[in-house]
Amino acid sequence: MQLALFIIFAVLCVVFALNFLFQRHPINSALSLIVVMMSLAVIYWTLGAEFLAAAQVIVYSGAVMVLFTFVIMLLNAGEEERTRGSKIAYIVGIPGVIAVFALLAYTFVHEHSTLGMAHLGGHLNNGVSNLEEVSRILFTDMLLPFEVTSILILVAILGAVVLARKEH
Amino acid sequence: MHLSDFQIFLLLTILKIVVVLVIMLTSVAYTVLLERKVIGLIQNRWGPSRVGPFGLLQPLVDGIKLFLKEDLMPMAVERPLFVIAPVIALSCALVSISVVPFGNVFTYRGVSLFEISDINIGLLVILGITSIGVYGIALSGWSSNNKYSLLGSLRASAQLISYELALGLSLVGVVLRAGSLRLRDIVDSQSAHGALSWNIFGGPARVHGAGGTTWAIVGGFQILGFFIYLMAAYAETNRAPFDLPEAESELVAGYHTEYSSMKFAMFFMAEYANMITVSCVATLLFFGGASSPLGHLLPDNFGGTFLSAIFPILWFVFKVFCFLFLYIWVRSTLPRFRYDQLMSFGWKFLLPAAMLNIVLTSLVLAFHG
Numbered sequence: 001m002q003l004a005l006f007i008i009f010a011v012l013c014v015v016f017a018l019n020f021l022f023q024r025h026p027i028n029s030a031l032s033l034i035v036v037m038m039s040l041a042v043i044y045w046t047l048g049a050e051f052l053a054a055a056q057v058i059v060y061s062g063a064v065m066v067l068f069t070f071v072i073m074l075l076n077a078g079e080e081e082r083t084r085g086s087k088i089a090y091i092v093g094i095p096g097v098i099a100v101f102a103l104l105a106y107t108f109v110h111e112h113s114t115l116g117m118a119h120l121g122g123h124l125n126n127g128v129s130n131l132e133e134v135s136r137i138l139f140t141d142m143l144l145p146f147e148v149t150s151i152l153i154l155v156a157i158l159g160a161v162v163l164a165r166k167e168h
Numbered sequence: 169m170h171l172s173d174f175q176i177f178l179l180l181t182i183l184k185i186v187v188v189l190v191i192m193l194t195s196v197a198y199t200v201l202l203e204r205k206v207i208g209l210i211q212n213r214w215g216p217s218r219v220g221p222f223g224l225l226q227p228l229v230d231g232i233k234l235f236l237k238e239d240l241m242p243m244a245v246e247r248p249l250f251v252i253a254p255v256i257a258l259s260c261a262l263v264s265i266s267v268v269p270f271g272n273v274f275t276y277r278g279v280s281l282f283e284i285s286d287i288n289i290g291l292l293v294i295l296g297i298t299s300i301g302v303y304g305i306a307l308s309g310w311s312s313n314n315k316y317s318l319l320g321s322l323r324a325s326a327q328l329i330s331y332e333l334a335l336g337l338s339l340v341g342v343v344l345r346a347g348s349l350r351l352r353d354i355v356d357s358q359s360a361h362g363a364l365s366w367n368i369f370g371g372p373a374r375v376h377g378a379g380g381t382t383w384a385i386v387g388g389f390q391i392l393g394f395f396i397y398l399m400a401a402y403a404e405t406n407r408a409p410f411d412l413p414e415a416e417s418e419l420v421a422g423y424h425t426e427y428s429s430m431k432f433a434m435f436f437m438a439e440y441a442n443m444i445t446v447s448c449v450a451t452l453l454f455f456g457g458a459s460s461p462l463g464h465l466l467p468d469n470f471g472g473t474f475l476s477a478i479f480p481i482l483w484f485v486f487k488v489f490c491f492l493f494l495y496i497w498v499r500s501t502l503p504r505f506r507y508d509q510l511m512s513f514g515w516k517f518l519l520p521a522a523m524l525n526i527v528l529t530s531l532v533l534a535f536h537g
Binding site: 031034054057062069074 | 289292299303309310321325326332
């Protein structure tokens, strides 16, 4: 059951990630990205991180991507021209991606005993909530990074206000 | 025939989904009739009264009419998005009802009968699905290739993003009191002393504790949170006085100008299904869900197993009905906001008020537990 869910949504995720790259119209790319994020949310959920799944849907699919589509609609962006692609992408990009993928795969396979394993779907059937754990860690061990991130976002908001304010 | 637990779970879940969908769609149809009747009475006219007794068959006839109408497809639309937008709107509106507990816990072989699924982040699921529903409206306006539709959907997107913040924050007080995002826990946290312990009210009640029976203050005192939720929810469902996205005096019909036949009907159904979901959430979070306002004055197994399972559902339906009636009442009495008023009301009044509510609630909870 959980394996079936994982396979369905992993395939959906990869297919729409590719669709995101190959679509020529920005709004189709944005919509593909939404499907990728929703599928990721379902995968998080099957791994037992239900709060992360909900935050993923609410923040990324529900707010960030709405702003993306909003801007695309407002600017009335049209279809992009298909080009041959730059030489740098072929020479540096593709080997770089392969190298990073190989490095990550090696690390996960080699160090999986120290990293620990999340049991697929192990938390779907019992009513344990990891919400309390997440909030306790956020406000004890991770308090400084949490507050620093908040201040960073506040600065960004102030910057946006300054940029958007009319010149007098 | 012997069925395994998994087969029972699967069959019952499918049955529950079908039953809830049928009830939901029927109540959507009859909410439309209720709206036309009530507005008719308020405006001192009859409302639909010809089809069937008291016009009760009107929704059926309307449905047949919408099915049989010609499905127009304008030339310049983005075809796939134009078709998929009403589907997104309606499916998001219908899916969010799946985590609502309609009655008390009543299990058959481990399957809870009066809710489709019991999820420990039920409230976040509802918020998440409603936030996805924006795409139905945004895409419909953009793909129609019509300036009125585009303006309507731009308005709708901006309005939904702005009011979602106030909506989410107004619920934090309730979550703080219950200590959980599971809707069943939130209902249980307010069902001990009837209407007094509901989140919206509060007052002195006799509490049976370890040290005997004492008087204590129960309830949530979330009346500020409730009114913020109510106003933000009206804006979220694009209903009067916040129905700017479909303001017919300025935008023809807003985002669904180019839609006809069943595609138009899907937007229409999505709007009313969203109203029902919002009323369900208000009932669950502020008015004790399926719990009786009388508390435990009547014995818990009053009227036998069957009746004691049915009574909470009746309470729930009654509370939801009151909210739907309020929706209609507000629509027929209040004029529409201007767009800048709408935005400044959302950002400069509702959002700070919701934050104030969070601070006050958490201070009280921190000092009194």
